[in-house]
Amino acid sequence: MEKKGHSQIRGHNMYIYLLFIHIIAAVTAIGAIICYPLIMSSARTVGQAKFALVLLQKTANLPKIGGILLFLTGLALGFLETDLFHELWYLISIAIFLIILVILAGLHPACIKQQLTLLLQTQGDDLPDAYRLIRRRSAWLEGIANLAAFISILLMVFKPF
Known part of the structure; x- marks a missing residue:
């Protein structure tokens, strides 16, 4: 039986710590x-x-911070285990993350801002049709982000290819 050297143990510990941060970041980002x-x-x-x-504007930092940590720790895990860069599930997960990033950092906040601006100009308590139209677009983006997150989780857990 071959003994592990000190640097191998330290590298394994680093991998475990990064994986822990990666999972916490995923829970933070995906939960939001x-x-x-x-x-x-x-x-x-x-x-x-x-x-x-x-409330959504106040919690918008959770997926951003969690997403950044998720991306950085995912790449760091790849650099510690370079074989990951040859795994299709890993590469697809990165691509899916970029889709989620575009939605949550760019498209979705713009929809929220449009909705809020419209509501601030609205008299009465009935939701206007223009709001409902923008809200449908926002809900569609949220659905895509949720589906992408679900697929990403499936890929990371089952590593199908």
Whole structure:
């Protein structure tokens, strides 16, 4: 039986620590993403929608921070285990992450801003049709982000190819 050298043990420990941070970052980022549609689907009035949108704006940093950590630790894990860069599931996970990043860092915040701006100009408590139209686009983006996150989790757990 071959003994592990000190640097091999240290490298293994680094991998475990990075994997732990990677998992915590995934829970933080994906947990927030999953909650977006749940929060927004409960808004029935202008006041409720304003509150829900402000809440989404306040929690928008969770998927951003979690996503950045997820990406960096994922790459770091790849550099520690360079064979990962030859695994299709790993490469597809990175591509999916970039799709989620475009949605959550660019497209979705713009939709939230449009919705909030529209609601601030709305008199009364009935949600206007223009809001509902923008909200549908936002819900569609949230659905894509959730599906992408789900597929990414499947790829990382089952490593099908």
